[in-house]
Amino acid sequence: MRAVLDIILLILQLYWWVVLAMIIMSWLISFNVINTRNQFVASLWRILNQLTDPVLGPIRRMMPNFSGLDISPIILFIIIFFIQQIIGYYLYPAVIRAGI
Structure with missing residues (x-):
């Protein structure tokens, strides 16, 4: 376990x-530091979005609009931290x- x-x-x-x-x-x-017209950058961007959009999408739908500011990754960081703390403090010692 x-x-x-x-x-x-x-x-x-x-x-x-x-x-x-x-x-x-x-x-x-x-x-404009990097450009998505570069094939490597575009494929990396697509992979990162495919990995993160399924989790960030529902968070974005629940959050109010902050005039273009996307704080959904911050909320996700808090959720990840919370889950890690629950595992570390409660589940792992048990x-x-x-x-087991």
């Missing part, structure tokens, strides 16, 4: 990095005590 919790924590941490990469890349595209 500890291995499953470790895998979940690892996946959450990796997803955190994917969302961070999407945020940084969106800034770079917005400020599994260790139970010897």
Whole structure:
């Protein structure tokens, strides 16, 4: 059971990095530092959006419009942090005590 919790924590941490990469890349595209006409940039952007849109989409629908400011990744970071804390403080010690 500890291995499953470790895998979940690892996946959450990796997803955190994917969302961070999407945020940084969106800034770079917005400020014309990188261009989506480049095939590598376009494919990387498409992959990052395909990985993050299924999770960020429902958050964006629930959030009010902040005049073009997208705070859904911040909400997602808070949710990921909350899940990691629940696993670290409540589930992991219970599994260790139970010897599972």
